[in-house]
Amino acid sequence: MRIILIRHGQPHIALSPKASHAGFADYIQAYEKAGLAPSDFPPQELRDLVKELDHVFTSDRPRSRQSAATLAPHAALTADPLFAEAPLAPPRIPLLRMAVPKWAVVSRILWHAGFAPGIENAWAAARRADRAADLLVARAQEAGTAMLVAHGYFNWMIGRRLKRRGFVRTGRHQARYWNTVIYEKTP
Numbered sequence: 001m002r003i004i005l006i007r008h009g010q011p012h013i014a015l016s017p018k019a020s021h022a023g024f025a026d027y028i029q030a031y032e033k034a035g036l037a038p039s040d041f042p043p044q045e046l047r048d049l050v051k052e053l054d055h056v057f058t059s060d061r062p063r064s065r066q067s068a069a070t071l072a073p074h075a076a077l078t079a080d081p082l083f084a085e086a087p088l089a090p091p092r093i094p095l096l097r098m099a100v101p102k103w104a105v106v107s108r109i110l111w112h113a114g115f116a117p118g119i120e121n122a123w124a125a126a127r128r129a130d131r132a133a134d135l136l137v138a139r140a141q142e143a144g145t146a147m148l149v150a151h152g153y154f155n156w157m158i159g160r161r162l163k164r165r166g167f168v169r170t171g172r173h174q175a176r177y178w179n180t181v182i183y184e185k186t187p
Contacts, residue, residue, distance in 0.1 A: 001140040001186075002145045002146075003137070003146045004145065004181075005182075006046070006067075006149045006155075007175075007177060007179040008036070009063070009177050011031060011035065012034050012036060012037040012063075013027075015101075016099045016100050019097060019098070019099075019103065020095075021090045035062040036066035042067070043178060046178055055077075056071070057148045057150075058150060059084045059151060064079075067178075068149035085150070086120070086122070086153050088104060089115060089116060089117050090107060129157035129160075132148075132154075133165070136148060136162075137162075137165065152175050155173060162185075169181060169182070170184070
């Protein structure tokens with residue numbers, strides 16, 4: 001059995017503008033709505049890896065759906081909010097302006113510490129990652145390979161669950177677009 005987890009391509013949005021906490025909240029909303037950058041294409045080795053697959057799971061976010069369609073135009077796509085990124089909430093820190101990636105790191109640390117006002121908390125996201133892993137394992141048992149094009153952090157969460165189930169990882173979860181990690185297990 002093989003499960004391929006792929007982070008979406010580069011979204012069509014500025015990647016590291018400076019923002020206040022309120023500006024970061026606006027950025028999160030814009031990022032969620034952003035599609036794939038028109039000039040961003042998956043690497044050839046990734047296209048070669050998935051060219052034989054006839055089905056792809058993806059999150060329901062535009063950047064993930066478009067990335068999956070670009071990567072595997074021949075495959076049937078199943079878009080599901082189950083695979084959405086673990087959410088972030090901007091902490092209210094007045095007078096502070098930081099680059100968006102720094103806000104994301106601070107927000108993710110606080111999210112793990114329990115800061116989740118009005119969003120899914122870390123415990124609920126972990127349960128969702130378990131359900132996502134169940135779905136991918138079921139597909140891999142049926143078809144031999146399951147592929148997901150989704151989001152970096154949530155892919156990492158799913159990967160942790162796959163390792164606990166005896167899957168062996170090839171590759172590393174990184175915050176790079178088109179990052180690919182493969183999990184394999186002999187039934």
